[in-house]
Amino acid sequence: MTVGKTFSEVTFSTQYVLDQPSRYNLRMKRAYQLGIIGHPIGHSLSPIMHTLAGEKAGLELTYEAFDVPPDELGGFFDLMLDGWLDGINVTVPHKVSAIQYLDGLEPDAARIGAVNTVFRRDNQLIGDNTDGYGFLQSLKENAGTDPKSRPVFLYGAGGAARAVAFALVDAGAALTIANRDAGRAARLAEELNRAGGVVETAGWEAMNLIDSVKAADIIVNTTTVGMKGSGEGALPAMQGIHEGQLVVDIVYRPLNTPLLQFARERGARTLDGLWMLLRQGARSFERWTGAAFPVEAARARLAAELGESNP
Numbered sequence: 001m002t003v004g005k006t007f008s009e010v011t012f013s014t015q016y017v018l019d020q021p022s023r024y025n026l027r028m029k030r031a032y033q034l035g036i037i038g039h040p041i042g043h044s045l046s047p048i049m050h051t052l053a054g055e056k057a058g059l060e061l062t063y064e065a066f067d068v069p070p071d072e073l074g075g076f077f078d079l080m081l082d083g084w085l086d087g088i089n090v091t092v093p094h095k096v097s098a099i100q101y102l103d104g105l106e107p108d109a110a111r112i113g114a115v116n117t118v119f120r121r122d123n124q125l126i127g128d129n130t131d132g133y134g135f136l137q138s139l140k141e142n143a144g145t146d147p148k149s150r151p152v153f154l155y156g157a158g159g160a161a162r163a164v165a166f167a168l169v170d171a172g173a174a175l176t177i178a179n180r181d182a183g184r185a186a187r188l189a190e191e192l193n194r195a196g197g198v199v200e201t202a203g204w205e206a207m208n209l210i211d212s213v214k215a216a217d218i219i220v221n222t223t224t225v226g227m228k229g230s231g232e233g234a235l236p237a238m239q240g241i242h243e244g245q246l247v248v249d250i251v252y253r254p255l256n257t258p259l260l261q262f263a264r265e266r267g268a269r270t271l272d273g274l275w276m277l278l279r280q281g282a283r284s285f286e287r288w289t290g291a292a293f294p295v296e297a298a299r300a301r302l303a304a305e306l307g308e309s310n311p
């Protein structure tokens, strides 16, 4: 039996349970069918954390990973609109191309120009982006840091950088962006400045950005440098890192990246990328289900999954 629609168009199935000989007790049971799409979908941690969150919240919930090639994306969203799934996460390479199949975007997704979350509302598919929110929440909740009016240095100008940079600009930070492809950094900075940001760029060579790294209160890596499988690689001007700074890496494989190790040796505080992953997931989960997401329990579970202790 389907009764009305909630935010994520939840299916209510009613179960009559014989409680006492004289009366029936009505129990409402919610069933959520969720998932993540990507290509390849690889070893996504999302099914693990959302399944755990469903268990903790006492929900009947499935969350599966789907490998969807680009030419099947439209068909996938048709099925979702037909009611097959209540909500999904979207990952590489579909975060931008998914938009053409959606009926509407939440403001964060519209500004970033990419979606990581889709839900149904009034029989329409709506896209949202919780990456920037997740990043900012991790700064505030897990590093006790508010970036308002603070100089922030950002490595990278790719998809992940966009979400992080818009969130930082919104939060009132003054940004310096450096990217291997300098044109990409310039275009992102221009867009952010048009949106009211205070954003500069610096060349990728160490000599061009060492002063900005030294002067920053917060340093963030959004590039894939340091990620397992993407080669060794060091970030330029890391030598500028010093005590009193907060260094954030959004890479979480490995949890303890070369950048974070180096920053700790220098006496800087660090924040690893698992916090952002958890907090973007928490926001998506809460949007789909309205239930709270168990951040600490999910963190312990994912750290174990990554084969690392939970720092």
Ligand code: ATR
Binding pocket: 155, 156, 157, 158, 159, 160, 161, 179, 180, 181, 182, 184, 222, 223, 224, 225, 233
């Ligand atoms: P994502 O969505 O994960 O951000 P992306 O859009 O492909 O993926 O962006 C990857 C980022 O990592 C970019 O900033 C990229 O720099 P370029 O724009 O110059 O390609 C950066 N990156 C990847 N490999 C790199 C490397 N070996 N050295 C420096 N930067 C690198």
